[in-house]
């Protein structure tokens with residue numbers, strides 16, 4: 001019958017369609033098999049995963065990448081963000097540290113890295129304004145700092161109250177005060193500085209809230225939330241460290257509320273900006289008042305190095321207190337009379353992440369050879385980011401390198417923290 005006998009045309013189209021049908025079937029099969037396979041993680045395995053892209057995490061990544069290691073860098077909010085301890089406008093870098101010469105050496109080493117970074121950045125990260133430290137005559141910290149600067153050939157000047165008053169006429173000094181001007185140091189740009197370190201390292205920041213370590217006994221690697229793995233984990237979580245590791249760090253790393261204020265000098269008045277005014281720190285009033293001259297148009301910055309109440313860095317309201325502003329104004333009227341009625345032009349509420357003795361924490365997580373806890377900047381960590389990162393990288397490159405006793409977890413007590421700045 002005509003229906004059952006294929007015509008020549010039908011035969012021809014059938015023949016032509018055969019390979020197309022086969023190709024479509026193959027394509028469907030491939031699509032199905034693709035569907036069954038789980039998605040491959042972007043990165044399967046790295047040498048080191050770093051949690052926290054503040055100044056410590058950023059410089060750790062920088063040094064490890066320079067040493068040829070593969071690295072992933074994670075941060076819950078991104079690099080140098082507004083809630084991080086490393087956020088905001090500026091930080092002091094000085095070398096005088098009294099008898100704590102370990103920090104003098106770290107600052108000296110770090111300055112080199114900050115300067116190199118600053119030289120290649122599109123805008124400066126380091127401002128060589130100098131740092132003026134003053135205190136009553138006979139202050140042991142000042143004498144020890146001076147001795148270290150002298151012994152190490154670091155640029156400085158020093159003198160008595162006459163020298164201070166002649167040099168800085170926009171400030172008011174008082175009988176019996178002495179001072180040291182470090183000439184090689186100054187101020188660092190904070191949040192933008194951290195972002196610049198990361199850009200220079202050539203790494204991206206993955207915005208992920210990371211958990212405490214997940215170790216796979218089968219692969220003997222640390223598992224990452226997206227299925228990737230890492231040989232080493234470094235937690236540079238700043239004020240969040242104790243939240244991640246409450247058993248080990250509760251009351252050992254304590255986040256406290258800190259305020260900084262920016263006041264505006266009158267139009268055309270250059271006395272409160274470099275080169276006329278350096279970074280300054282006053283050790284004459286019980287608590288330490290310190291400040292940064294008007295850099296990058298941010299205004300004259302003043303802060304008090306005294307620990308505020310404990311806070312949660314995620315949920316803290318960041319509004320300046322009226323008492324804090326008043327305390328800063330009272331101080332300025334006495335020490336910087338030209339700013340007595342200057343308007344508040346900015347400010348910031350952030351937090352210190354204090355250890356009990358002000359020493360940093362750079363140690364292994366107890367019982368875990370390849371998990372590192374790095375933090376406890378205690379109000380003086382920013383300047384030393386490069387040296388801290390270098391030390392952490394050195395530990396990862398050489399498992400036998402001894403941990404500096406002052407940076408061990410064992411030395412971090414639960415007593416009230418001391419201020420350092």
Ligand SMILES: Cc1cc2nc3c(=O)[nH]c(=O)nc-3n(C[C@H](O)[C@H](O)[C@H](O)COP(=O)(O)OP(=O)(O)OC[C@H]3O[C@@H](n4cnc5c(N)ncnc54)[C@H](O)[C@@H]3O)c2cc1C
Nearest residue numbers: 052054055056076085086092210238240377380381382383
């Ligand atoms: C007001 C003020 C003034 C200061 N002045 C000076 C100064 O003059 N000189 C100086 O040297 N130092 C100073 N410091 C101290 C210095 O800024 C800090 O010690 C330093 O920035 C701490 O860096 P960090 O990397 O440890 O922490 P952070 O910068 O807070 O970085 C930690 C990062 O970890 C991330 N993180 C936390 N938990 C997780 C998680 N579970 N998953 C993913 N990411 C996570 C956070 O988002 C954050 O970005 C000052 C600090 C303050 C607040």
